[in-house]
Amino acid sequence: MAKSEESAAGAALLQVDDLQVEFVTRDGVARAVNGVSYSVGAGETLAVLGESGSGKSVTAQAVMGILDMPPGRITGGRVLYRGQDLLTMPEEQRRRIRGRKIAMIFQDALSALNPVFSVGWQLGEVFRVHEGMSKKDSLRRAVELMDRVRIPAAAQRVNDYPHQFSGGMRQRIMIAMALALEPDLIIADEPTTALDVTVQAQVMDLLAELQAEYNMGLILITHDLGVVADVADKIAVMYAGRIVETAPVHELYAGPAHPYTKGLLRSIPRLDQKGQDLYAIKGLPPSLLHIPDGCAFNPRCERAADRCRAELPLLQAVLDEDGADLPGRRSACHFWKETLHG
Amino acid sequence: MGRYLLRRLGQMIVVLLGATLILFACLFVIPGDPVGSLAGSERSRDPAVVEQLHKRYGLDKPLIVQYGTYVNKLVHGDMGEDYTQRRPVAEILGPKLVNTSKLAIAAIVFDAVIGAGVGALAALKRYSLWDTVVTLITTILVGFPTFVIGMLMLNLFAVQLKWVPVIGDPSDPVQVVLPAITLAIIDAALVARLMRGTMLEVLRADYVKTAIAKGVPRRQVLLKHVMRNSVIPVVTYIGISFGSLLGGAIITETIFNWDGIGMAMSTAIQQQNNPIVVGVATWGVAIFVLLNLVVDLLYAMLDPRIRLS
Numbered sequence: 120m121a122k123s124e125e126s127a128a129g130a131a132l133l134q135v136d137d138l139q140v141e142f143v144t145r146d147g148v149a150r151a152v153n154g155v156s157y158s159v160g161a162g163e164t165l166a167v168l169g170e171s172g173s174g175k176s177v178t179a180q181a182v183m184g185i186l187d188m189p190p191g192r193i194t195g196g197r198v199l200y201r202g203q204d205l206l207t208m209p210e211e212q213r214r215r216i217r218g219r220k221i222a223m224i225f226q227d228a229l230s231a232l233n234p235v236f237s238v239g240w241q242l243g244e245v246f247r248v249h250e251g252m253s254k255k256d257s258l259r260r261a262v263e264l265m266d267r268v269r270i271p272a273a274a275q276r277v278n279d280y281p282h283q284f285s286g287g288m289r290q291r292i293m294i295a296m297a298l299a300l301e302p303d304l305i306i307a308d309e310p311t312t313a314l315d316v317t318v319q320a321q322v323m324d325l326l327a328e329l330q331a332e333y334n335m336g337l338i339l340i341t342h343d344l345g346v347v348a349d350v351a352d353k354i355a356v357m358y359a360g361r362i363v364e365t366a367p368v369h370e371l372y373a374g375p376a377h378p379y380t381k382g383l384l385r386s387i388p389r390l391d392q393k394g395q396d397l398y399a400i401k402g403l404p405p406s407l408l409h410i411p412d413g414c415a416f417n418p419r420c421e422r423a424a425d426r427c428r429a430e431l432p433l434l435q436a437v438l439d440e441d442g443a444d445l446p447g448r449r450s451a452c453h454f455w456k457e458t459l460h461g
Numbered sequence: 462m463g464r465y466l467l468r469r470l471g472q473m474i475v476v477l478l479g480a481t482l483i484l485f486a487c488l489f490v491i492p493g494d495p496v497g498s499l500a501g502s503e504r505s506r507d508p509a510v511v512e513q514l515h516k517r518y519g520l521d522k523p524l525i526v527q528y529g530t531y532v533n534k535l536v537h538g539d540m541g542e543d544y545t546q547r548r549p550v551a552e553i554l555g556p557k558l559v560n561t562s563k564l565a566i567a568a569i570v571f572d573a574v575i576g577a578g579v580g581a582l583a584a585l586k587r588y589s590l591w592d593t594v595v596t597l598i599t600t601i602l603v604g605f606p607t608f609v610i611g612m613l614m615l616n617l618f619a620v621q622l623k624w625v626p627v628i629g630d631p632s633d634p635v636q637v638v639l640p641a642i643t644l645a646i647i648d649a650a651l652v653a654r655l656m657r658g659t660m661l662e663v664l665r666a667d668y669v670k671t672a673i674a675k676g677v678p679r680r681q682v683l684l685k686h687v688m689r690n691s692v693i694p695v696v697t698y699i700g701i702s703f704g705s706l707l708g709g710a711i712i713t714e715t716i717f718n719w720d721g722i723g724m725a726m727s728t729a730i731q732q733q734n735n736p737i738v739v740g741v742a743t744w745g746v747a748i749f750v751l752l753n754l755v756v757d758l759l760y761a762m763l764d765p766r767i768r769l770s
Contacts (some may be wrong), residue, residue, distance in 0.1 A: 180670075183674050184673070185670045185673050185674050187665070214676050214678060215676065216676070217673070217674055217675065217676040218674065218675040218676030218677075219676055222674070222675075223671075223674040225667060225670070225671060227667065230666065230667040230668065231667040231668055231670070231671045232668055232671065233668040233671070233672070233686055233689075233690070234668070234690070234764070234765070234766055235689050235690055235693075235763065235764060235765060236685075236686075236689070237765075244672075244675060244677060245675050245676070248675065248676055248677050248678070248681070249676060280765040280766070282765075282766050296671075296675065
């Protein structure tokens with residue numbers, strides 16, 4: 120079942136390279152993604168963290184090829200899947216990759232499932248489209264998939280419609296749909312945000328378990344730091360359309376090298392702070408129509424200096440106190456040293 | 462399901478009774494003697510003959526008794542006798558109903574195919590020249606009354622171009638085209654606009670993105686995922702617009718001299734030929750209510766979220 124031999128663990132399955140996306144709006148051009156690069160290998164989980172409007176979902180949609188164009192347009196960069204640029208390949212070739220090699224799980228399964236078709240029909244569609252399977256066979260496979268994601272009484276429920284399922288069950292159906300052809304890579308855009316807290320953990324566990332079983336790459340887009348800690352290998356933090364920090368997950372929690380990440384970690388409510396005010400990063404994320412000069416975070420940053428308002432900090436290597444390179448760690452802050460060690 | 466149907470049919474009878482009762486009351490208070498003219502011109506009328514006629518048609522009885530007689534006969538399949546030809550109403554209206562049905566069915570097909578098709582294309586090619594032209598023309602059409610459109614069409618195609626005769630022959634299938642378009646075109650414009658709006662909304666829906674992300678070819682995304690969701694409001698609209706279609710039929714049939722129940726209705730009103738008026742209305746209401754039921758059933762079939770209960 121698993122096809123781990125196809126790609127050595129860690130070798131880049133998907134590599135996003137300097138991706139730029141903007142939206143033409145009535146008020147001007149919104150620069151949603153401004154040179155984002157990340158990569159994910161087989162069996163690896165990359166968490167992309169950011170507030171709404173940080174460009175994390177837009178990046179994923181550009182990778183998937185489901186961006187609304189217009190008003191959106193990709194103005195630069197490459198998206199390499201096993202070395203092939205998805206952005207320049209013919210649409211028909213790209214379509215064959217979608218759903219088969221790269222699949223996506225959406226945030227709100229109720230709106231992401233078509234209300235007028237049964238879940239069995241929608242699950243089976245993947246097999247019919249990619250493998251030319253008959254209606255009957257595809258329905259049988261749909262039942263298997265529903266069993267696989269542990270939906271009770273799958274055989275009886277295969278002809279039910281999305282609205283007849285609970286939120287958690289619907290998200291399991293979304294996962295089943297993404298999993299149908301055992302893709303190399305799954306992009307999960309806030310897969311648990313719309314669910315109850317108790318169900319969140321179940322769905323996340325299921326996703327992590329299946330990912331390990333099939334040795335898939337996983338890009339987990341979220342704004343929830345709690346979700347990330349358990350399942351991700353590495354994290355990319357996004358702000359105003361750029362990655363501001365990347366790090367292996369535990370190193371990021373132990374010592375953030377960007378003031379924004381630091382603020383995010385401080386704003387998680389903790390039990391031992393009971394009765395105290397919750398910390399919040401002051402101000403609001405910038406409008407993508409008017410991203411501040413220099414570092415986009417400077418108006419909200421406690422450490423901001425003149426340099427931050429004038430010069431855009433690039434993503435640069437982060438070193439430990441002895442000056443040795445910390446692998447996988449990068450920060451786009453002029454004062455990363457002070458933030459990390461100071 | 463069976464219980465639902467029974468209840469709906471029960472409701473239909475109530476609506477039918479209510480509608481005919483209101484109509485009866487209206488006709489009752491209209492001034493003038495509906496059968497007086499049968500006894501000759503107003504000066505030479507013999508009061509005894511008039512009285513005899515009143516007796517014969519039951520007009521000497523109170524309204525409620527007249528209505529009761531009508532309902533009783535109706536239940537037994539008798540729609541009464543008209544005043545001018547003294548023939549059974551059902552016999553007079555039967556062939557006319559067939560003619561009107563031809564017109565109505567052609568009109569609904571036009572609404573559904575042309576209206577929805579034009580709207581769907583406008584949505585797919587949003588902001589194109591086609592979309593702009595469709596928006597412009599449908600906006601103008603919606604503001605036009607049926608009779609103006611009918612007379613313009615008649616003048617252009619029958620008088621100027623002489624493609625069709627001025628007086629329509631319902632047995633010739635080609636000749637149904639002009640009156641059917643007249644009858645349908647305003648609704649078709651509304652259907653086009655409704656379809657365009659709905660489809661633009663559906664195209665933005667998350668489940669369309671899901672389908673694309675699944676690798677479903679664009680054609681199939683449009684034909685299955687988008688279409689299936691877009692036609693739901695359109696089907697409902699066409700169903701409920703049937704009432705105004707019947708109203709429009711009165712005008713259209715009069716303009717094109719189309720021998721249907723609409724024209725019969727308009728003539729009967731002028732002659733105070735009340736049995737025909739009541740007869741057309743009864744059939745109209747019955748068809749309308751029945752069609753509403755069909756639309757509701759269709760709606761539940763198209764949208765599984767709707768429960769019939």
